[in-house]
Amino acid sequence: MTTLTYQRPTSLREALETGGSDGARFVSGGTDLMVQRRSGRSGTENLVSLRRVEELAGIDWKNDQLRIGAAVPLAGIGADQRIARDFPALAQAIAALGSVQIRNVATLGGNLCNASPAADTAPALLAYEARIEIANTGGTRTVGLDEFFTGPGSTVLQPGELLTAILLDARQSAGSAFMRLGRVRMDLAIASAAALVEIEDNRCTHARVAVGAVAPTPLRLSAVEEILEGKAPDGPTLAKAQAAVDALISPISDLRASARHRRRITPVLVARALEAAISMATGDAQ
Amino acid sequence: MNRVTFTLNGRSTVAVVDPHKRLIDLLRDTLGETGTKEGCGEGECGACTVLVDGRAVNSCLYPAPEVEGREVLTIEGLADSRGKGLSPLQQAFLDNGGTQCGFCTPGMVMAAVDLLRRNEHPTRADIQTALTGNLCRCTGYVQIFESIEAAASATNGGES
Ligand SMILES: Cc1cc2nc3c(=O)[nH]c(=O)nc-3n(C[C@H](O)[C@H](O)[C@H](O)COP(=O)(O)OP(=O)(O)OC[C@H]3O[C@@H](n4cnc5c(N)ncnc54)[C@H](O)[C@@H]3O)c2cc1C
Ligand code: FES
Ligand code: FES
Numbered sequence: 001m002t003t004l005t006y007q008r009p010t011s012l013r014e015a016l017e018t019g020g021s022d023g024a025r026f027v028s029g030g031t032d033l034m035v036q037r038r039s040g041r042s043g044t045e046n047l048v049s050l051r052r053v054e055e056l057a058g059i060d061w062k063n064d065q066l067r068i069g070a071a072v073p074l075a076g077i078g079a080d081q082r083i084a085r086d087f088p089a090l091a092q093a094i095a096a097l098g099s100v101q102i103r104n105v106a107t108l109g110g111n112l113c114n115a116s117p118a119a120d121t122a123p124a125l126l127a128y129e130a131r132i133e134i135a136n137t138g139g140t141r142t143v144g145l146d147e148f149f150t151g152p153g154s155t156v157l158q159p160g161e162l163l164t165a166i167l168l169d170a171r172q173s174a175g176s177a178f179m180r181l182g183r184v185r186m187d188l189a190i191a192s193a194a195a196l197v198e199i200e201d202n203r204c205t206h207a208r209v210a211v212g213a214v215a216p217t218p219l220r221l222s223a224v225e226e227i228l229e230g231k232a233p234d235g236p237t238l239a240k241a242q243a244a245v246d247a248l249i250s251p252i253s254d255l256r257a258s259a260r261h262r263r264r265i266t267p268v269l270v271a272r273a274l275e276a277a278i279s280m281a282t283g284d285a286q
Numbered sequence: 287m288n289r290v291t292f293t294l295n296g297r298s299t300v301a302v303v304d305p306h307k308r309l310i311d312l313l314r315d316t317l318g319e320t321g322t323k324e325g326c327g328e329g330e331c332g333a334c335t336v337l338v339d340g341r342a343v344n345s346c347l348y349p350a351p352e353v354e355g356r357e358v359l360t361i362e363g364l365a366d367s368r369g370k371g372l373s374p375l376q377q378a379f380l381d382n383g384g385t386q387c388g389f390c391t392p393g394m395v396m397a398a399v400d401l402l403r404r405n406e407h408p409t410r411a412d413i414q415t416a417l418t419g420n421l422c423r424c425t426g427y428v429q430i431f432e433s434i435e436a437a438a439s440a441t442n443g444g445e446s
Contacts, residue, residue, distance in 0.1 A: 004305065005305055006288060006305035006306075006349060006351035006352070008351070008352070008354065027349065029347075030347050030348065030349060030352075031329055031344075031347055034308065034329075034346075034347040034348075034349070035328050035329060035347065037306075038327060038328065047305070047349065049349070049351075049352055051352060075341070098329070098418075098419065099329075099332065099418045099419020099420075100342055100397065100400065100401075100415075100416055100418065100419055101329070101332060101335055101342050101343050101344045101397070101419045102329060102344070102419060104341040104342060104343055105343050105344075105347070105348070185418050186330070186418050186419060
């Protein structure tokens with residue numbers, strides 16, 4: 001199916017009005033959509049470009065609260081020094097995503113709305129407990145990212161609704177990290193993991209762990225977090241956390257790896273992400 | 287059909303294009319600028335790399351109507367803008383065996399332009415990262431890295 005029109009709204013209101021009409025489809029960086037259209041997986045008729053919508057274009061801080069517009073190219077987020085410092089797992093995930101050419105146009109909004117179980121930014125954003133701002137012609141609402149994904153390629157977004165921003169709170173004393181394994185540098189992850197911890201008096205007071213590409217959606221591992229919280233961040237605790245991963249994931253076999261391989265490597269990636277997060281939180285050499 | 291007005295290699299350009307066409311179709315088929323190559327058509331190989339508003343993008347993934355009001359630089363614009371032969375970066379590819387069959391070369395050169403504009407003296411690792419999205423089936427990449435290093439060490443980022 002061919003595109004009949006290509007619209008370039010400049011305001012959120014205009015984008016929502018054109019995007020709400022029959023057969024309309026939002027396009028941001030187009031790095032998922034243009035590939036899907038080529039392989040006939042998308043029957044889009046009317047594209048509504050988000051690239052010029054002013055409300056989606058900014059990176060804004062209010063004290064420790066960060067708001068990233070859904071249509072900011074990943075390269076812009078990756079180049080932001082304060083994001084690299086306060087949200088290193090997100091910066092690491094972006095550095096691992098695609099190529100320079102892809103990151104120059106691809107967006108966070110697109111990575112999340114495409115809802116691939118392997119979306120690289122999702123585990124990091126889950127570990128940071130990101131909230132998602134959604135707009136429709138009636139107003140805006142906010143949902144936790146852990147409630148956003150409903151299955152492979154599907155989210156809570158209703159037709160015509162826009163993801164407008166990703167909202168994050170910096171935890172100044174936390175350490176965090178992202179780990180991923182791919183076949184080659186430029187390929188979707190076979191599996192990925194992100195971890196965030198806070199340590200006080202040699203006890204883990206706060207832990208968040210999430211994984212990608214090993215379940216129908218990117219996944220928070222609450223049971224692993226519970227094992228860590230209140231314990232010393234030492235070898236035995238990490239071993240328990242690592243051992244708990246297998247029961248929580250449901251990987252499939254595909255062209256990138258077998259389910260069995262994914263079951264072997266995911267606990268290791270979780271442990272490595274935790275180790276990196278712990279050494280950052282405790283100020284060890286990085 | 288969409289009418290788009292944009293700057294191509296420094297010249298104001300008006301074209302009429304189907305809304306479902308990609309930038310590479312606009313360049314090659316509508317405007318006859320065939321320096322930009324199509325390899326995979328899926329963002330994997332980088333042969334189609336051009337600069338839009340100064341940043342390297344895959345023109346096979348870029349909707350043609352999106353160039354409205356923007357600046358596009360293609361491989362044709364490197365030599366043309368000087369009016370006297372190849373740019374130093376292009377010459378460095380020739381001098382250092384950075385091109386064999388030549389199919390990947392326009393994309394490699396444009397990705398290198400993007401790199402050298404932001405980082406005048408890249409390390410080997412910087413170059414490798416910058417070319418993650420560019421495949422070459424001939425050279426084995428080493429000569430390409432050397433070409434870019436040669437252009438960079440000829441002081442000013444290799445463009446002028
Ligand atoms: C060569 C290549 C390599 C890649 N490598 C990786 C990788 O390593 N890791 C990875 O995770 N991904 C990768 N991708 C996938 C893709 O680049 C990312 O998912 C990217 O972040 C998508 O963003 P986009 O802006 O280009 O999305 P688009 O293609 O513009 O949109 C994707 C989908 O989301 C919808 N959408 C976009 N924005 C919004 C919004 N604000 N509100 C509502 N709906 C919206 C669109 O309608 C579409 O359905 C790769 C893609 C390519 C082509
Ligand atoms: S043709 Fe565009 S990346 Fe291969
Ligand atoms: S020179 Fe032939 S593909 Fe690179």
